[in-house]
Amino acid sequence: MKYMVTYDVIESMRLTNEWLGATAKAMSSHPAMAMTPNPMFKMLAAWGEVTERSFGRIITRPDWDIHTVVGEDGRDHVVTVEHVMEKPFGDLIHFKVSDRPEKPRKVLLVAPMSGHYSTLLRSTVSSLLPDAEVYITDWHNARDIPVSKGKFDIEDYTLYLVDFMRKMGPDSHVIAVCQPVPLALAATAYLAEEDPNAQPKTLTLIGGPVDPDAAATDVTDFGRRVTMGQLEEMAIQRVGFKHAGVGRMVYPGLLQLASFMSMNSERHSRAFSEQIMRQAKGEASDHDAHNRFYDEYLAVMDMTAEFYLSTVQRIFKNSEIAKNEFVVAGKKVDIGKITNVAVKTVEGANDDISAPGQCVAALDLCTGLSDAKKASHVEPGAGHYGIFAGKSWRKNIRPLVLSFIDANSSTPTKRRKPKLVKTG
Template sequence: MRQLATYDLIETIRNTNQWLGATAQAIGGYPAFALMPNPALTWLSAWGEVTERTFQRMVVKPDWNIPPMVRGDGKETPVRTEIVVERAFGDLLQFVVPGRKTQARKILLVAPMSGHYATLLRSTVISLLPDADVFITDWHNARDIPVSEGKFDIEDYTLYLVDFLRELGPDTHVIAVCQPAPLALAATAYLADEDPSAQPRTLTLIGGPIDPGAAPTEVTDFGHSVTMGQLEEMMIQRVGMKYPGIGRMVYPGLLQLQSFISMNAETHFKAFRDQINRVAQGKAADHDKHNKFYDEYLAVMDMTAEFYLSTVERIFKNGEIASNSFTVAGKAVDIGKITTVAVKTVEGSKDDISAPGQCVAALDLLTGLPDDKKASHLEEGAGHYGIFAGKSWRNNIRPLVLEFIDANGAGSKQGSGGRSKTVNKDNVRELPTVADAAPKGAHA
């Protein structure tokens, strides 16, 4: 009950702050006060508007909001989402463009389960849709999953990826972003041994902690500075009375958000102060850069306790992927058994979450893969989110990834020297992304 009460207390604090913001906005905007204009009331209303929106966004899953696509006949058509495989802890989702022919490229985006929803990859999806059929792993908020559905740890996550790949077939190209990179590598190795015909054609690993010890960061340092017992005591709670997952042990999204913000508290404080001033001056808009960024950044989800704890212990502390000693359901997963799947790693030179060196370590583990099916790219000047969602992704990395996919796709020559299809750079919409809108210095 202690953890249930703590979970509910945190939710109560969030709800109270949302109510205080709405109340302040209502008071500051009371029509009668217009008879006696007062800057303090204007500022109170602005503070209330920003505060209410901030705390309300913390418990709402963002919409995909994929803009309409232009078909081959020149007509625009809305993009809809369709569940291909429905599972308790996450679905395999497809972005369907009605009336469009099946594309030559079939891409599975493996979204991270690290506090934010899969919608964090919205801009990545938008950039790939003109040139590929796109699928994504849409993970569910643990607070909404009944205890009766059982556990979900990194082995279950890996087996979900295995099932999704079997569903999509061997002509699939996988792009794993950040946290799931080591598990996508493990899932591919698992299939190499158990079901070789279901392996993907290519595997692109972007900013993932394959070997966290290769280049320590604040994230890896934290993982080694606390014991698993301390971590469980500090971070894990039971879902409270309000949600279907009541009683489930989770790492609450609101605690995760507190950690995210504390890493750059001064930057975030300045961003919100400036936004309040812009609202008071009438210079803010519903979809301005601040709201564009924070509507996504503040939308957090609970992780199952076993997934969070097993990630820290097995990936960061014990380095099971880095040492090629990972097991799934008691079966050893040998990364060296990957012999046909072309693998590319992408890193950002200014990535302070998965620093350069952590992801490219995957190539050394691929002892059975020919060198001509291995590739790596280091994007100079790019931070963590920039390598999959910012201008660095759109202008430089995306074309390279698509060329790598084409060079190793069905019917291509062996290795990355095969003939590539044309990458349609003109189809990439120049839409603002989370990375583009991030306050300078923020981890986004």
């Protein structure tokens, strides 16, 4: 019961801060306040605006906001989201572009389950849509999944990827981002033995902890310092009465958000201070750069306790993927069995979450793969976010990934100038 009390207390604190922000904004923006020419009221109203929006966004699932894509015919084509496969803890969705011939490139984006929604990859999806059929793993918030649906750990996650890859078929190309990188590698190896014909043509691994010991970061150091008992006591809570998943043990997204923000606390504090000043001066807008970023960054979801704890135990502490000792459903997965899937790794030189060396370790594990089917890239000056959604992705990494896909497709696709994707 203490875990549930903690969960509801934290939710009460969030609601209180959202209310305080709304109250400050309403009181300071009242017409009567205009009679007193004191800039403090503008500052208080600006603080209230930013505070209310920030704490409200924490429990709001962002929309995809991808409405149209410009086709080769120069026309806007409507984009709709269709659910290809629905499962209790996550769906496989397809961004269907209406009235456009199907693209030969068929890409599956494996989104991380690390506290944020799959919409964190919205810009990645947008950048790929003009040149590919784009599918993505859309993970559900654990607080909204009834306890009756059972558990979900990293083995279940891996088997979900296996099912999604089977559904996609052998002419697909998988791009895994961050946390699921080692599990996407394991899922491909699992298929190599169980269903070789369902393997994708290529596997691109971006900034993931295949071997966390290859390069230390604050994330890997934390995993080493705490025991599993300490971690469970500190991080795990039981979903409160407000949600459909009441009683489910989870790692709350708010705790994950707090840990990520603490890694760059000065930068985040400065960003919010500057936004309050812009708001007070009337220079802020609903969709300015600050709001576009933090509307997504602050929207967090809970992970099941068993998924979070098994990830720390088996990926970071025991290094089961790095040692090629990972077991799924009682079967040892041998990454050396991958022989036909071309594998490429992408790392950011300034990545402080999955440092260079952690991801490229995947290539050494692929002992059954020829050098011709292996590739790696380290992006100079790029941090963790930039390698899949920032300027580095748009200008350098995306073209390299598409070229890698084409080079390992049976029918290479003619490259063309990228078209604009309109987002709301």
